[in-house]
Amino acid sequence: MTFFRSILVIAILALVPSATLASQVRLKDLVEFDGVRGNDLVGYGLVVGLNGTGDGLRNSPFTEEMMINILERLGVNVSGEQFRAKNVAAVLVTAALPAFSRTGGRLDVTVSAIGDAKSLLGGTLIMTPLNAADGQIYAVAQGTVIAGGISADGDAARVVHGVPTAGIVPSGARIEREVDFDFSTLTQMRLALRTPDFSTASKIEQAINAQLGRGVALMMDAGTVEINISATRLQSPAHVLSQIENINVEPERRARVVVDQRSGTIVMDENVRISRVAVAQGNLTLTIEEAPLVVQPNPFGEGETIVVPRTAAAIAKDQGQGLAEVKGGTSLSDVIAGLNALGVSPLDMIDILKSIKAAGALHAEFIVQ
Template identity: 40%
Template sequence: MKNSRRHSNFFIARPLFYLALSFLVIGGIPGRALDPSQKLARVKDIATIEGIRDNQLVGYGIVVGLQGTGDSQQTTFPIQTLASTLLRMGVSVPARSIRVQNLAAVFVSATLPPFSRSGTKLDITVSSAGDARSLEGGLLLMTPLYGADGNIYAQAQGPLVVGGYAISVNGNVKQMNHPNTARVPYGAIVERPVPLDIDHRNQFSLLLNDADFRSAEAVANSINEKLGRAVAHPLDSRRVTLNVSPGEEVPAFLADVESVEVPIYPRAKVIVNERTGTVVIGGRVVLQPVSILHGGLAVNVVSEFQVSQPGPFSDGSTKVVQQTNVDAIDKPVNRIDLKQGATVDDLVRSLQAIGASARDVISILQAMKSAGALEAEIEVQ
């Protein structure tokens, strides 16, 4: 009997427990409830810390060991680079006397992550700068990598890993992917670190990837609620300041801040790529009631050449006569009605039903935006 009472009391108290838990989740704010459809994202996924950033590196070098797929003699700078390299090694050879096709001039790029120290290894990307057909089987010689300030921050060297091939036999070419670009995993070693000291700083700034006042306020409120004190303050639509308490460990503080989950409020946006005909419509795009009439006029001009032969035993000559036929086809007008509460899925299904192409969809979306029926930002790439 005692056990049955305990179970009954537990089931009676469970709704009260869930009610108290709901108040804890919403932060004890009366009259507000969490939206179950609201999406959450970590701070580290939607913002970066100002000053803690990557740095781009680039260098110029040569790749040797190619099987006759290197730069041709019309590309002069690889030969000059080889002559200069040989001269530094004590071999003096005039550049005009060098006739090789087993080397290629390349540009080397890498990304130097923050807090990199001397000896840190980096992945590098190697791309042909001349008319080499393929970099397969090549070896990159030691290449210095420069930063934006002109200083050398890393040295690159190593065998190339090419994700494609190109074969040419008797004028027939078979190619897969891009054999003129290759990678060297851990092919660069950092020689000079970028100085970055965060131990003695008492203030940082979060930079949102997308500028939005509501998102900046939500980030600051979520950080303050998670840490239990007012450490974050929004300055504008992109920047949120963070104040470090005296004696607090900075890495642990930043780790706690980056792990905070905050609600996101993405902009309603439609991405249009005119070159490829790609259209991406966000789920938050709002459509207003609208009627769309879509049709087209197709005009075909066909030219045929006919040979006119003269009669027998006549003085005429053979003539080629051009016959031109013009056909005009007026396609029927297709109609789409979007009522109140229509979604993006309704619009896409309606456009597919009338057989609209990607180019037609782009024109229709731009016309809907001009008519005020599409509440979204159209970004043309």
């Protein structure tokens, strides 16, 4: 079975004449600043007002229990009552508390059904406390849910578009507690590289020292550059970050080949190189045909009708193209030209790249998704 007839190779190349300028990246896009980070929040809540698309309370008893608790807190006595409402759904509410968030600020929250609700469209999230990893409440969420899809039911069919059991509440959470962290008292700050690399860390060190003076930045390892705040003679760590976060640095990248076996997509970095190698590739086609034969007794005769199986199996071997030489690539264009010369499908190309890597001729990190 042939999946593709053409090779899909996506190459990321510079689109402007100056490769140096095109590949420079701002420091804020390469590193994480020590202390400047968000915190994840999560809560368990209830969405009401659904149009018959909520949880089935027999299948989701926790929904009924939570609804009873909310009503009792509001002064409604429901002891011994049995609910069969279909307009409520139990949900998990998640949000991210950004760095330097202050009390009274607003957050977007994501709402996801955890029961057998069919849709959260048109529902309203009831007041839900959001906790961090330390168990403290940092925000409270409430508001109208904007669902990410729609569903429609009939007697014998159902159609679903998107994901109606998840949605968002824009600015639906109010911050009630701040993260206890005094950023202004820092005397040292570390920059954590998102992709650790000794060469990139060295370039970051040199760029910061060129901007703020020698001795301000020191490379600690492949993933860390330390900043001496006092050596900058600026007013605060915030002023230091404002000075260095827009410095342009040309990062070094590892050569990588990323393949997606499901879609047959191959992505190559511009630093990929292939040594001179010869490749032969052929296909085996297995064919199995079933043609059962029904055998019946003569008219008015004794016996019974039986089915006699008949199977025809064959293996066909394609002639292939023999050994093909892939010349050593000195650039991404040479590598692509050599691989395209093999004239095989993307899925076969993935197998060929695996074999070239195993032979030691592919000089790049090989990642299969």
